[in-house]
Amino acid sequence: MFESVYVDLHKFEQHEPWFVAINPEGQVPVLNHNGVIITHTTVINEYLEDVFPEIPLRPRDPVGAARMRYWNKFVDEHVMNYVSMHGWHRMVGIIARKIESGEFEKLMERIPLPDQRKKWRTARSGFSDADLAHATEKILYAVDKVERQLQRTRWLAGDDYTLADINFYSMCGMMVERMFPEMQIAKRCPRLVEWRERVTARPGMATALAQEDRTEPGLRTWSGHAR
Amino acid sequence: MFESVYVDLHKFEQHEPWFVAINPEGQVPVLNHNGVIITHTTVINEYLEDVFPEIPLRPRDPVGAARMRYWNKFVDEHVMNYVSMHGWHRMVGIIARKIESGEFEKLMERIPLPDQRKKWRTARSGFSDADLAHATEKILYAVDKVERQLQRTRWLAGDDYTLADINFYSMCGMMVERMFPEMQIAKRCPRLVEWRERVTARPGMATALAQEDRTEPGLRTWSGHAR
Numbered sequence: 001m002f003e004s005v006y007v008d009l010h011k012f013e014q015h016e017p018w019f020v021a022i023n024p025e026g027q028v029p030v031l032n033h034n035g036v037i038i039t040h041t042t043v044i045n046e047y048l049e050d051v052f053p054e055i056p057l058r059p060r061d062p063v064g065a066a067r068m069r070y071w072n073k074f075v076d077e078h079v080m081n082y083v084s085m086h087g088w089h090r091m092v093g094i095i096a097r098k099i100e101s102g103e104f105e106k107l108m109e110r111i112p113l114p115d116q117r118k119k120w121r122t123a124r125s126g127f128s129d130a131d132l133a134h135a136t137e138k139i140l141y142a143v144d145k146v147e148r149q150l151q152r153t154r155w156l157a158g159d160d161y162t163l164a165d166i167n168f169y170s171m172c173g174m175m176v177e178r179m180f181p182e183m184q185i186a187k188r189c190p191r192l193v194e195w196r197e198r199v200t201a202r203p204g205m206a207t208a209l210a211q212e213d214r215t216e217p218g219l220r221t222w223s224g225h226a227r
Numbered sequence: 228m229f230e231s232v233y234v235d236l237h238k239f240e241q242h243e244p245w246f247v248a249i250n251p252e253g254q255v256p257v258l259n260h261n262g263v264i265i266t267h268t269t270v271i272n273e274y275l276e277d278v279f280p281e282i283p284l285r286p287r288d289p290v291g292a293a294r295m296r297y298w299n300k301f302v303d304e305h306v307m308n309y310v311s312m313h314g315w316h317r318m319v320g321i322i323a324r325k326i327e328s329g330e331f332e333k334l335m336e337r338i339p340l341p342d343q344r345k346k347w348r349t350a351r352s353g354f355s356d357a358d359l360a361h362a363t364e365k366i367l368y369a370v371d372k373v374e375r376q377l378q379r380t381r382w383l384a385g386d387d388y389t390l391a392d393i394n395f396y397s398m399c400g401m402m403v404e405r406m407f408p409e410m411q412i413a414k415r416c417p418r419l420v421e422w423r424e425r426v427t428a429r430p431g432m433a434t435a436l437a438q439e440d441r442t443e444p445g446l447r448t449w450s451g452h453a454r
Contacts, residue, residue: 042300043296046293047289050289066277076300114364
């Protein structure tokens with residue numbers, strides 16, 4: 001059993017003193033396991049495998065585990081930040097521009113990580129076309145790479161569903177079609193779409209997706225067009 | 228026992244068909260363990276822990292392993308590429324500029340990863356002052372963060388020497404003073420310097436460091452000034 005605690009990013013709760021006392025980096029997600037604090041998604045996920053190995057999402061054979069880590073690393077280093085840039089440009093920018101500039105500067109001072117401060121400022125002014133185009137290129141490279149892998153194996157790291165599938169799904173696969181209709185993912189990457197449906201249908205994922213969407217309705221703009 | 232095979236980066240052997248057949252990304256290092264190919268340093272190192280757990284360099288307790296992975300991730304994502312940029316600017320640039328431009332274009336075509344092709348081109352023309360300054364900022368942030376950690380614990384991930392120490396040492400700690408004398412590391416980060424001496428003195432590291440330096444003498448320019 002676990003208790004989920006919602007940190008309201010719309011209200012900058014992740015930079016409030018109570019939260020920074022828990023994670024000095026002022027970032028979600030955070031795992032508190034019997035008072036031990038673990039941060040960063042892939043680190044948390046490996047920790048959960050170490051502590052709760054009963055239903056493995058990390059292959060028990062070393063080669064499978066290495067394949068999983070290869071993909072986790074690829075997603076963390078070559079996918080996450082590029083999808084995130086488009087997300088920030090479209091969604092976080094709306095939040096950042098709503099704030100009066102004196103107030104905005106006060107909020108910036110509270111952000112512990114210099115990279116995050118920079119990202120908030122850039123979200124406010126808008127990311128450059130060159131940066132967004134580069135991000136798009138990286139995402140196209142990633143979906144093509146995933147498509148090639150799924151022509152060879154059922155899941156990213158081989159025969160088994162692993163943390164690597166979860167990582168790519170939540171950082172890109174789940175929403176890439178909605179975010180980038182111009183990529184024509186269904187045509188370009190049919191295996192990826194099939195795979196995404198298989199991930200979505202899994203009981204654990206279905207439970208996660210059934211949770212309340214707390215994003216402000218005005219910000220639920222995958223494609224960049226507010227509804 | 229292992230056999231070390233030297234891949235001569237001066238001669239672009241990493242992009243030759245025989246090597247790309249082993250690692251389609253055309254990158255070193257590569258581990259071949261009984262015919263299984265594993266790539267990427269941190270992935271290789273965790274694999275070695277899984278297969279040869281006798282002398283652990285990954286803590287056996289899950290919290291220690293998570294601390295180690297936190298630091299490995301930090302080094303891979305926030306240190307490695309920034310030290311590497313200065314290294315490429317100073318050293319790889321010398322190689323890249325020695326090549327006649329027709330020949331250079333042929334070499335570029337052989338590089339499998341688009342990011343690497345871009346890096347070679349940039350090394351040839353020189354990285355921008357803004358990019359180099361940003362890289363320096365990231366390195367300063369990293370050495371200060373490591374210094375703070377070493378005020379609290381003997382090694383990066385806690386009481387034990389782990390893969391995280393090896394990773395930071397080889398990507399930054401070993402050569403940061405020689406590469407950036409202007410940072411005055413000895414004054415700024417005394418714990419880091421002490422820690423570096425402790426790592427250097429370890430038998431495994433001493434063996435590694437005693438290996439022949441195959442870098443062309445004209446490229447052994449840590450500070451950017453050829454000798």
